[in-house]
Amino acid sequence: MVIPKKGGGTRKLGIPTLLDRIAQQVVKTHLERILEPKFHKSSFGYRPNRNCHQAVEQSCRNAYKHDFAIDLDIKGFFDNIDHKLLMRALGHYCQDKWVLMYVERWLKAGVVQREGKFTPTLMGTPQGGVISPLLANLFLHVVFDKWMEKYHPEKPFERYADDIVVHCKTEKQTLFMLSVIKHRFQECKLALQSEKTKIVNLRGFSEKNYPKGFDFLGFTIRPSGIKSKVGVIAFPGIFVSTQAKKSSTSKFRGAKIHKRRGSIEELARRLNPIIRGIKNYYTRFSKNALRTIWWQLNQRLLKWVKWEKGLYKYAALKYLRTRYKENPRLFEHWLLARP
Numbered sequence: 001m002v003i004p005k006k007g008g009g010t011r012k013l014g015i016p017t018l019l020d021r022i023a024q025q026v027v028k029t030h031l032e033r034i035l036e037p038k039f040h041k042s043s044f045g046y047r048p049n050r051n052c053h054q055a056v057e058q059s060c061r062n063a064y065k066h067d068f069a070i071d072l073d074i075k076g077f078f079d080n081i082d083h084k085l086l087m088r089a090l091g092h093y094c095q096d097k098w099v100l101m102y103v104e105r106w107l108k109a110g111v112v113q114r115e116g117k118f119t120p121t122l123m124g125t126p127q128g129g130v131i132s133p134l135l136a137n138l139f140l141h142v143v144f145d146k147w148m149e150k151y152h153p154e155k156p157f158e159r160y161a162d163d164i165v166v167h168c169k170t171e172k173q174t175l176f177m178l179s180v181i182k183h184r185f186q187e188c189k190l191a192l193q194s195e196k197t198k199i200v201n202l203r204g205f206s207e208k209n210y211p212k213g214f215d216f217l218g219f220t221i222r223p224s225g226i227k228s229k230v231g232v233i234a235f236p237g238i239f240v241s242t243q244a245k246k247s248s249t250s251k252f253r254g255a256k257i258h259k260r261r262g263s264i265e266e267l268a269r270r271l272n273p274i275i276r277g278i279k280n281y282y283t284r285f286s287k288n289a290l291r292t293i294w295w296q297l298n299q300r301l302l303k304w305v306k307w308e309k310g311l312y313k314y315a316a317l318k319y320l321r322t323r324y325k326e327n328p329r330l331f332e333h334w335l336l337a338r339p
Contacts, residue, residue: 058156066169
């Protein structure tokens with residue numbers, strides 16, 4: 001199965017059979033007890049008690065002390081993991097033969113597509129498998145995390161699955177680190193996506209022009225001017241990324257709110273899970289981060305009232321405000337942006 005990626009392109013999704021899913025869960029639980037204590041503290045993806053917000057917070061903290069960053073993008077990571085290297089990494093941490101046997105079988109099992117065509121898997125871990133995120137984490141733990149810890153411990157980083165940000169102090173240091181990281185990935189049969197991998201200059205001196213911010217897990221970390229006694233000082237801040245705002249807007253556009261029939265309570269019941277998910281994730285660092293999105297959503301609700309109730313604009317607005325006074329929690333976003 002193929003699904004679209006947020007950043008463009010497609011991603012292969014492998015869905016295991018029921019029995020395989022159960023077996024993978026057993027192996028995953030066993031391996032997590034072995035691997036979890038050994039994983040790096042700056043690895044946040046698909047790990048218990050760790051999440052995206054922690055990774056973004058750490059990235060912003062590191063940006064305070066480091067003027068430059070490298071935003072890394074690995075080309076087709078999940079599809080290009082070398083099986084031999086992965087099994088070698090697994091064998092280093094786990095000597096249980098039954099685990100190694102099952103993992104190797106799953107890696108080589110192949111994929112049966114909807115039309116019945118069988119495709120062998122010569123490399124990579126199919127996303128959708130219960131154990132795939134853990135194996136991917138193990139691979140990058142050896143390829144990147146431990147390598148950074150051993151050879152470049154003074155360079156902080158954050159990694160969420162294959163999303164990686166490395167922090168540096170100077171332009172020269174950043175160029176050197178990008179070069180050695182490229183070489184390291186090539187040694188491990190991976191490649192960086194040159195169009196998406198970039199050097200970011202948050203607030204340092206550089207001979208070349210670089211972007212002033214980077215996107216990480218739906219947020220943008222970039223300089224923000226703060227007034228002080230000595231003037232305006234630039235400090236790194238966390239903002240909702242433009243791409244995330246577009247994605248949120250498209251979800252409400254795709255819901256075709258104005259064409260839905262029924263009561264306003266029914267409409268709220270349908271929309272609130274979407275609103276809640278967006279609100280809980282993107283307003284973590286600022287309650288006003290999505291003011292524009294909520295304003296647009298209220299405009300869509302206003303259009304719904306006009307169509308459903310047959311009212312003109314001001315009468316429809318009065319209806320919405322009356323419902324707000326009766327129940328300010330009817331729509332999840334109303335506590336942040338009243339109609």
